[in-house]
Amino acid sequence: MMINWPQVLFNSAITGSLYLIGAVGLTLTYGLSKFPNFAHAEFITLGAFIGYLVAEQLGLGWPLALLIAFLVSGTVGVLCYRGIFQPLAKRGSSIIHLMVASIALGFILRHSIGAIWTWKPVYFSAAWTSFDVGSMRISSLWLWLIVTAISLSFAIHFLLMKTRIGKAIRASASNPELALASGINVNRVILITWFIGTGLAAIAGIFRGADTQIWPMTGWDIILPIFAVAILGGIGNFYGAIAAAFIIGLAENVGVVGLIALGLSTTYRIGIAFLILIITLIVKPEGLAMLFRRF
C-alpha cells in the first residue's frame, strides 16, 4: 500500500487545528468552574447553525458568519452559566449534579436546534478552491482553518499573558480564594471565560460544518476527541491543549492509515482519541500540564 505521508501530516494539522479551536473553550471553562461542560458539544453545533444562518440563509458572507456565531454562542453560553450553573454552584451542588445539568442543557440546546433547523443535514454552498502541492491535495478551507487556529492561539496567548483579564483568569483558575482576596472579581472572570469559551466553540462548529455537514449532532460527533484534548493537555491548561490537539490530530490520522492497513472500519478513528483519553486518565490524570507550568 502506498501511503501519502505528506498528506497524512497535513491532515493531522487540519484535525489538530479543529480540535484546538474546539477544546480551548472547554479546557478554560473546565479549569475555572471545576466541572466538564458536556453541553460544549452543543455550542459547537449552535455555532455551525448560526454560521449557516448568516452565511447561507441571510447571505452575509463568511467573516460576518464567524463573528456573529462567536457573539451569539458566547452570549448563550453566558446566559446558561448565569441561569443554570451559577445558581447550582451557589446552592452547593456537587460536581455530579453540575455534570448532569450540563448534559441536560446539551439536550435542550440540541433539540431546540433540531426544532428550528430540523434534523436533515445542511451544507455550506461556498465552493472552496483546491489545488495540489506535490502529492498533497489542499483546499483553501483547510488553509483558512489552520490560519484561524494559529491566529487564535496567538490571540489567546496574548490575552492570557499580557492583559489584566487574562492574568485574572489564570489567577482565578489556580487559586480562586487567593484571587478573590486580592481583589479579583472572580464571578466576572468566570463569565468572561464562558463567553470566550463558548464563543470559540462556535468557530470550531463553522469549520467542522464547512468540512462535513451541519446537523444537530455536529458537535457531539467530535466531542470525544475534544475532551481527550482537554484532558491530555491538562484541564485548564491552554498550552497543554495546543500540544494535545496536534498529538491527537496526528494519532488519529496515522491511526486511520493503520486501521485501513489492518482492514478495520475507519469509524474507529474516534476510538483512537478514546484510547488516548483512557490511557491519560489512568497513567497521568494531570495530562501534559507538568510540561507547561507557566499557566
Next chain:
Amino acid sequence: MDPLLYVLDLVVFIGIFSIVAISLNLEFGFTGLANFGKVAFFLIGAYTYALLSNIGVPFFFCLMAGAVIAAAFGLLISLPALRLRADYLSIAVLAFGEILRLFVKSEDWLAGGDWGLTVAPAISVAGVSHRTDAFINIALVYFCLAICFLVIHYLANAPYGRAIRAIREDEVAAEALGKNVSKYKAQVLMLGSAMTGIAGGLYVQYLHCVLPNMFMPMITFTVWIMVLLGGPGNSWGVLLGAGLVEIFDRGTNILKDYISIPIDPSNLQYILFGTLIILILLYRPQGLLKESTVRTKVQRLIYNGRHTIKNRRN
C-alpha cells in the same frame, strides 16, 4: 391499536427501566459513583442475550451470561474508578458507552451492524394472543425486578448499606475507619452492571430485535432522570421516578397524534426532559421522596430500653 395492549407494553417498559434505575440508584444514590455509561452495560446485556439466543442457548443462560459479562465490564470500569475523580470517571465511562455502540455498529459480522439482529421470543406458546404474550413478559420482567429490588433493599439496610453511604459521604474517612473503598466500589459497579445487563437481555427478549440505535446516550440520561426525580438513595422513590418518566415519555408520544403543535414532539420531549432535570437539581435536589434512613427500629428499641433503666436509677 388495542388500548389494553398499549398499557401492557408501557408496564413492561416501566419494569425494564426500573431495573436499570434501581441499579443506578445503588451506584449513584447509595455509593456516590457517577456512572454516565449505564447504556454500555445495557448494550452488553442486550447483545450477549441476542448473540447467545441466536445460537440456541436457553433463555435463562442467555440472561445470566449477559449479567456476568456486564459485571466483568463493571469490574473493568471500577479499576480506573478507584483512582479517578468523579468528573474523570464520568467522561471515561460516557466515552466507553459511545465506543461500544460504535463497535457493534461497525462490525457487521458480529451482530449485523446497523441492521442489528432479530431474536426469537424466549417463551413462545403457539397461537397465543399479543395480550397473553405481554402478560408473560410482564411476569418475567417484574420477577427479575423484584429480585433486584430485594437485593438492593436488603443490602442498603444492612451494615453494607451503611458502609457504602459512608463512602459516598467521605471516602477518606470511610477508608480510615476500615472500609476497603476500592473493594466496595468494585462490588457495587459489578452488581449494578449485572442488573443492567439483565435488563438489557429482557429488553431484547421483549422487542425481539437489537439495533445499535437502541443504545444512544439518551438511555443513560433517561435513567438518571428517573433516579434524580424519584429521589437518590430511596429505592421506592426511584421506582416512582421510573414510572413517571416512562408515562411522561408515552404521554407526549400519544399527544402528538391528537394535538398539532408547531414543534416536532420528539424534540419537545427532549427539551422538556432537560428542563425538568435542571428544575429538579435547582429546586428539589433530594428528589420526590427523600433518602430513606437506615432501619432505626432496633436502634430505637435499644436506645429507649437504656433510657428507661437510666431514669429508673435516677
Next chain:
Amino acid sequence: MEDTLLRIEEISKHFGGVYAVNEVNLNVDHGGIWGLVGPNGSGKSTLFNTILGLHKPDHGDIYFEDKCVTNLAPHQMYDLGLANAFQVPRLFYSMTVLDNMLVAARRQQGDKLFNGLFLRRRWQEQEKGLISEALDILDIVGLDELSFTPAKELSGGQRKLLELGRGLMAKPKLLLLDEPAAGINPVLGKRIFEKLRDLSKNGIAFFIVEHRLELLFEFASWVYVMDKGKLVLAGEPKTITDNPLFYSIYLGDE
C-alpha cells in the same frame, strides 16, 4: 522491645520540595497517653496522616507491633488496630450520629456483600451489641441525647466529640487524636482527657496532638516536640517544660 506498639524510623515526607516531615524517629508503647506538640506547620498532622497510610512517606519505615506497615492502605492499618480522629471532623454528614458510630465498629458481620444479604440473623444479632457499645461511648462524649440527629445538624464542638467517639468505637490499640479538645468547652475537655486516661489504663494507647498544652501536659506520660518537620525534643512533660529550648521554639513565635 516487646512494649513498642508503633515505631517510626527516619520518616520523611515532602510536598513539592518542602519537607513537611524530616527524618523523624519516635516510639509509642502500649497504653498511656503520648503527646505531640509543636507550632503550626511543624508537620504534626502530616506525620499523623503518614502513619495512617493517607500519605506514602518518601523515605523511612513505620512498624506497628514490629510489623512493617509503611506501604499499607488506611483500611489495612485499621485492621491492625489503628484508628484516628481528624483535626477537622470528617463525619458522614447525612447519616445520624449513631450510624456514624456504627460505621466505625470493628469486625462487622454485615458489611460484607454475602453476609449482608444472606446471613442476616448473624449480623442482626451482632448489631444489637454494637448499638449498645456505641450508645455507651456516646454517653462518654455526651452525645447520646443526639443519637438520632443527622451529623450535619451538630455544632462544631459536637462534631469534634463525635469524631472522637467514632475513633473510640473502632476499639483500636492505638488512637491518633488530632487536637481533640479544640473547640470544646474547657470543663468537658478536661473530662474527656480524664476518660482517655481511664481507657489508656486498659491498654489503649493515645497519641495526641493538642494545642491546649496545660491539658496535654497534665495527662500525657511522654511528649514529643516537633519544629519545622523535625523532632527536636522528647521526654516526660516535666522535663519538656523545664527545657528552655521548648519555649524558644514553641512559644517564641506567638
